[in-house]
Amino acid sequence: MSDLAARVTGAVKIYGSGEAEVRALDGVSLGFTAGRFTAIMGPSGSGKSTLMHCAAGLDTLTSGTAHIGGTELGTLTDRQLTLLRRERVGFVFQSFNLVPTLTVAENIRLPRDLAGRRADTEFTDALIDVVGLRDRLHHRPGELSGGQQQRVAVARAFAGEPDVVFADEPTGNLDSRSGEEVLRLLGDAVRQMNRTVVMVTHDPVAAAHADEVVFLADGRLVDRMASPTPQGVLDRLKAFDTTGVPA
């Protein structure tokens, strides 16, 4: 199992109870291979965010297991889970979530600082060049465009050299050109720096940057597509819309 950066097995997540019960995940088993870029797609309400949150240790499963590397998240105390998220998982959110009072350089270093790890200047340096932010290092997030802010968030997510980076609609607030840049960065991190990315997206063009797309419908894993193209992903999604099951 060592080639899986993260995985869920028999994952069930139920919100609410009685008539208000929602089965957001209905028995999903899925591994995210290390060194690969995986996109999670599916219709609205299919469970994409729930799956990501449970796989990343931001939320807990009702039943089943979630692992980051060899660690089963359900066995950890809240404190251990916080540490694991800090040290072994990176996050990129739609809304950037940078610390407004810190400079770009400080934001990027934050995960390492919080983890009490010495800055790996060589790695951080390479990262700053990859995301093209060297001339913005002493600016604050409010002085940057949305696309630049998201590039800072991408650099921050990888700075601690986590096992896996989870990205939740990372291009949702960006125009298509900035979005394309962020997607290319995520792909470069995977292919040039051997990192692992799991991304939730609605956008077939974004999903086509991944090595593989997994499709959810009604809380179940219904299909997977390797080497995706925007048109291929779109066609697959259209098939779910009409029948709820893959074509």
Ligand SMILES: Nc1ncnc2c1ncn2[C@@H]1O[C@H](COP(=O)(O)OP(=O)(O)OP(=O)(O)O)[C@@H](O)[C@H]1O
């Ligand atoms: N905190 C919650 N309480 C109750 N129901 C919830 C909660 N969060 C999600 N759900 C329900 O669980 C199901 C899956 O939601 P989820 O957000 O994972 O779907 P999604 O595929 O990410 O949707 P979208 O593409 O619209 O963001 C939906 O029916 C949703 O209404």
